[in-house]
Amino acid sequence: MRAPRIDCLQYANWSEKIFRQMNAGAVDAVHVTIAYHENFREMTHNIAAWNRHFRRYRDLIVQGFSAADVEAAQQQKRTAIFYGLQTPAPIEDDIGLVEICHRLGVRFMQLTYNNQSLLAGGCYEPDDSGVSRFGRDVIAEMNRVGMVVDMSHSGERSTLQAIECSERPIAITHANPKWWHDCARNQTDTVIRALTESGGMLGFSLYAHHLNGGSHCGVDDFCQMVADAVSRYGCEQLGIGSDLCQDQPDEIVKWMRNGRWRVEEEDDAPAVFPQQPSWFEDNLGFDNIAAGLKKVGLNETEIAAIMGGNWLRFYRDSFAPQV
Amino acid sequence: MRAPRIDCLQYANWSEKIFRQMNAGAVDAVHVTIAYHENFREMTHNIAAWNRHFRRYRDLIVQGFSAADVEAAQQQKRTAIFYGLQTPAPIEDDIGLVEICHRLGVRFMQLTYNNQSLLAGGCYEPDDSGVSRFGRDVIAEMNRVGMVVDMSHSGERSTLQAIECSERPIAITHANPKWWHDCARNQTDTVIRALTESGGMLGFSLYAHHLNGGSHCGVDDFCQMVADAVSRYGCEQLGIGSDLCQDQPDEIVKWMRNGRWRVEEEDDAPAVFPQQPSWFEDNLGFDNIAAGLKKVGLNETEIAAIMGGNWLRFYRDSFAPQV
Numbered sequence: 092m093r094a095p096r097i098d099c100l101q102y103a104n105w106s107e108k109i110f111r112q113m114n115a116g117a118v119d120a121v122h123v124t125i126a127y128h129e130n131f132r133e134m135t136h137n138i139a140a141w142n143r144h145f146r147r148y149r150d151l152i153v154q155g156f157s158a159a160d161v162e163a164a165q166q167q168k169r170t171a172i173f174y175g176l177q178t179p180a181p182i183e184d185d186i187g188l189v190e191i192c193h194r195l196g197v198r199f200m201q202l203t204y205n206n207q208s209l210l211a212g213g214c215y216e217p218d219d220s221g222v223s224r225f226g227r228d229v230i231a232e233m234n235r236v237g238m239v240v241d242m243s244h245s246g247e248r249s250t251l252q253a254i255e256c257s258e259r260p261i262a263i264t265h266a267n268p269k270w271w272h273d274c275a276r277n278q279t280d281t282v283i284r285a286l287t288e289s290g291g292m293l294g295f296s297l298y299a300h301h302l303n304g305g306s307h308c309g310v311d312d313f314c315q316m317v318a319d320a321v322s323r324y325g326c327e328q329l330g331i332g333s334d335l336c337q338d339q340p341d342e343i344v345k346w347m348r349n350g351r352w353r354v355e356e357e358d359d360a361p362a363v364f365p366q367q368p369s370w371f372e373d374n375l376g377f378d379n380i381a382a383g384l385k386k387v388g389l390n391e392t393e394i395a396a397i398m399g400g401n402w403l404r405f406y407r408d409s410f411a412p413q414v
Numbered sequence: 415m416r417a418p419r420i421d422c423l424q425y426a427n428w429s430e431k432i433f434r435q436m437n438a439g440a441v442d443a444v445h446v447t448i449a450y451h452e453n454f455r456e457m458t459h460n461i462a463a464w465n466r467h468f469r470r471y472r473d474l475i476v477q478g479f480s481a482a483d484v485e486a487a488q489q490q491k492r493t494a495i496f497y498g499l500q501t502p503a504p505i506e507d508d509i510g511l512v513e514i515c516h517r518l519g520v521r522f523m524q525l526t527y528n529n530q531s532l533l534a535g536g537c538y539e540p541d542d543s544g545v546s547r548f549g550r551d552v553i554a555e556m557n558r559v560g561m562v563v564d565m566s567h568s569g570e571r572s573t574l575q576a577i578e579c580s581e582r583p584i585a586i587t588h589a590n591p592k593w594w595h596d597c598a599r600n601q602t603d604t605v606i607r608a609l610t611e612s613g614g615m616l617g618f619s620l621y622a623h624h625l626n627g628g629s630h631c632g633v634d635d636f637c638q639m640v641a642d643a644v645s646r647y648g649c650e651q652l653g654i655g656s657d658l659c660q661d662q663p664d665e666i667v668k669w670m671r672n673g674r675w676r677v678e679e680e681d682d683a684p685a686v687f688p689q690q691p692s693w694f695e696d697n698l699g700f701d702n703i704a705a706g707l708k709k710v711g712l713n714e715t716e717i718a719a720i721m722g723g724n725w726l727r728f729y730r731d732s733f734a735p736q737v
Contacts, residue, residue, distance in 0.1 A: 132455050139510025185461025195517055 094395035095119045095161055096377055097402040099199075099294040100175070100243075100265035101330035103384070104339045105144060110151040113170040116374035118159040118169040119399065120406075121201055122264060122332070126181050128350030129406075131188055134181040137308035138195060141172070155195055158407035173406075175199030175241065175264070179210050179229070186225075186232050192234040198410050199264060200233065200240045202226060203252060206352065207299070211242075211249035214275050215241035219246030222253055234258045237410045243276070243332075250282050259409060265332035267296050272303040272318040280323070287328035292405050293320075294332020297376075298366035306366040313368075317397065326393045330402040331380065336364055337373055418442045418484055419700055420725040422522075422617040423655035424499070427662045428467060432697070433474040436493040437701035439697035442722065443484040443494040443729075445522055449504050451673030454511055457504040461518060464495070477519055481730035487516075491549050495644070496729075498522030498564065498587070502533050502672075509548075509555050512659065521733050522587060524564045525549060526698040527574060529675065534565075534572035542569030545576055562735045566599070566655075573605050573693045576620060583613035588655035590619050594639040595626040603646070610651035615641075615728050617655020620657060620699070622688035624657070629689040636691075639704035640720065641700035649716045653705070653725045654703070658695055659687055 096117050102124040103109050108311060113121060125141065126134040145154055153164055155171030164171035174196045182188040182200070192200070202222070203213040208225035212219030222230065230253060233240055240261040242250040253261055263286060269277045276296075278286075283293055295317060302308035304315070320329055336343070344362040370379040377398065384394045419440050426432050436444060448464065449457040463604035468477055476487055478494030493705040497519045505511040505523070515523070521587075525545070535542030545553065553576060556563055558643070562582040565573040578585055581607040584736060586609060592600045599619075606616055618640060625631035626639070643652055667685040677687035693702040698723065706716045 131458065135454065135508075135514055137510060142510065142513050145563070185458075185462070187465065188458060190465050191458055191518065192460055194519075195514065409712055 092162060092165060095162065095165060095399035095403045096332050097230055097399035098331055098374070098377070099122070099123070099262070099292075099402050100296075100334070102177075102336075102339070103333045103335060103337040104343075105403075106338065107148060107151070109337055110144075110148050110170065112374040114151055115169060116377050118374050119165040120173060120376060120402070122173045122175050123266055123392060124177050125174045125197070126176050126202060127178055127347050128180050128352075131181050131183055131185075134176075134192075136176075141147060141174075144171075148295055154304060156196055156198075157230070157410050158403055161403055161406065164214075172197045175201075175242065177201050178204040179208050182229070182352075183208060186228055189229060189232045190236045190237060193238050197204075197238060198406075199239045199241045199262065202229070203245045203249065203332070205286050205348075206246050211253065214244050214246050214247040215248075216246055219248040219249050221301055226253075227256055230257050237414050239409050239411050245412060247279055247282055251277075251285055254282075254285050254289050259413075260292070261286070262292045262294070264292075264294045265296040265301075266293065266335040267297070267301045267316065268320060272301060274300060276301055276343065278363070283320075283324060287324040290325075290328070292328050292330055292401060294330045294402075295320075296334045297368065298334035298336070298369045300370065306368055308368050309370070310370040310379050310383040311386065314380065314387045317384060318387040318389055321389065321393060326389075327401055328366075329397050330405075330413070331377070333371065335367070335371075335373070336365075366398075415485060415488060418488060418722035418726045420484065420722035420729075421445070421654055421656050421658070421697070421700070422615075423447070424618075424658045424660075425500075425662070426658060427666075428476070429661065430471060430535075431465075432660055433471050435697040437491060439696050439700050441476055441700060442488040443496060443595070443725070445496045447500050448497045448520070450501055450527060450670050451498050451503050451675075454508075455584050457499075457515075461497075464497075468495075479519055480733050481726055484726055486731065495519045498524075498526050500567065500721055501527040501673075502531050503673075505552070507532060507548070509551055512552060512555045512561060513559045516561050520561060521729075522562045522564045522585065523532040524567055525552070526565075526568045526572065528567050528671070529550075534576065535569040536572075537569050539565050539569055542571040544571050546577060549576075550579055553580050558736050560735050562728075562732050570605055572603055573601075574608055575614050577605075577608045577612050577614060583615070583737075584609070585615045585617070585727070585728070587615075587617065588618045588619040588621070588657040589625075589658050590624045590639065593644060594642070595624065596667050597623060599624055604642075606647060606713055610647040613651070615651050615653055615724060616647075617653045617725075618643075619655060619657045620691065620694045621657035622690060623657070625691065629691055632690070633690050633693040633702050633706040634709065637703065637710045640707060641710040641712055644712065644716060644720075649712075649719050650724060652720050653728075654700075654721065656694065658690070658694075658696070660690075662687055700715065
């Protein structure tokens with residue numbers, strides 16, 4: 092088996108073209124966002140849409156539930172699709188929905204998406220509440236059933252508390268270090284150390300707003316940042332979570348950002364997707380990253396770990412129920 | 415492996431006592447009703463309640479998804495619980511929910527419950543519409559994913575049409591022949607012949623309203639009816655679906671019968687559960703049936719087939735997706 096290639100966050104406007112690019116890019120598994128602000132019943136519409144994709148493009152994609160499904164997909168030259176939620180809206184106020192979502196294939200759930208949720212504080216809130224009472228019980232339930240706590244869009248206080256109170260390692264599936272590019276969504280050295288030292292995973296983002304220089308960020312700059320992170324945190328807890336939003340129309344940004352919580356006119360920044368860097372416009376871009384990591388001096392073992400081996404190990408340890 | 419014992423319909427007021435009786439009665443699998451008039455989101459509450467049962471009583475019960483789970487449960491001295499829906503209300507008007515319900519473990523769905531539904535005509539309707547346009551598409555989808563069409567509470571015309579248009583054998587999980595006891599819920603010889611000749615299964619009911627003599631029906635009378643059915647239809651397509659509603663309070667009959675479709679005051683018969691016959695009050699009663707079947711002259715092979723072997727074969731053929 093060649094080293095697996097895993098992207099631990101995409102939210103594209105899914106199409107045959109994109110699934111073919113996943114295959115052509117040798118991407119063995121992708122964690123895809125299936126809901127933002129949808130409630131549980133609304134989320135089922137998105138699952139039904141994915142079921143149609145799995146049926147129609149069965150030669151290209153297959154739903155993934157376990158690490159073994161990644162290895163099977165690689166052998167079949169298909170891409171395993173793992174579900175994730177970017178807000179906890181689909182579980183509503185009902186802890187019983189955690190296990191039901193897990194049964195449906197949800198393997199990652201963000202406790203917050205920018206805003207305060209029932210569970211924790213978001214990365215754009217002026218005051219981060221930390222993990223709430225309901226949040227602590229949901230983390231315990233996620234630990235029990237095998238759903239990964241994802242703090243990519245949470246505040247620092249909530250993130251540190253989630254790392255502390257989760258019995259199983261958590262993830263920040265798509266973000267970069269603040270020491271490379273300072274923005275609300277990128278992560279402090281304190282968080283990344285606590286995350287990686289507790290067995291958690293950081294997935295490096297390729298979304299322009301998270302990149303030094305934005306859309307004009309060079310692949311060498313990005314890869315040097317990865318190499319610097321390896322020096323700081325070791326190689327074992329790092330991977331890719333590209334945040335690729337390929338082919339999405341701009342109205343999707345409004346939904347992601349505003350949901351139903353804000354009167355649309357009050358939006359405070361242009362609701363448009365930024366241009367991707369030229370070396371990562373789609374799933375064919377992973378070769379550029381692998382080549383770039385080699386150029387900045389990482390060895391084959393390190394590159395294989397970052398391009399997917401670490402995520403595969405994490406999937407193996409994270410997705411089954413606690414015994 | 416001893417011959418499996420399977421009850422293909424119960425709707426009890428679930429408790430540790432009942433699960434212990436299932437074990438003591440050597441019942442290896444039970445098809446349990448998880449919803450009547452609940453919509454999809456309401457059904458998830460019932461699934462969450464079952465998840466709590468599976469967690470709390472893990473030494474007694476386990477969720478079943480496939481025939482192999484029945485065999486595993488028997489080896490572990492547990493009872494495998496398979497979900498079923500008595501009305502199609504949980505799939506609402508959304509065919510995408512069929513596959514999602516299957517993923518959650520639903521293995522049987524009645525197209526109607528007494529009344530006309532979006533899918534077909536019910537056994538109490540003055541005019542049976544037959545299978546509707548939506549009904550035909552839902553049957554095809556159930557065939558595809560591996561969910562059994564159950565026509566226990568449907569009209570004769572709808573039932574014959576469902577047998578005709580389903581690519582996979584269907585079931586009448588809990589009813590008796592009209593030639594033994596004539597009531598709206600029992601089945602005509604025409605239906606039972608069409609059912610069994612097409613590979614479908616009939617589960618004999620122990621609900622007093624379906625029994626000759628009601629609560630006073632004798633076990634010999636019941637078992638002679640089974641033996642007569644074996645003479646008419648052969649032994650291979652018959653099993654038990656007791657319709658046991660143990661320990662349910664009477665208000666549950668109102669919910670089953672009236673749901674939200676009728677002003678309660680208009681109910682036209684006493685909403686009470688009838689007394690079970692003395693020889694089948696709980697899961698310990700299966701021994702009485704097995705002994706009774708021997709007394710009326712069935713051989714060991716026939717008895718083993720009717721007490722569970724036939725259902726196990728049917729489960730093996732019915733629950734996996736079409737390839």
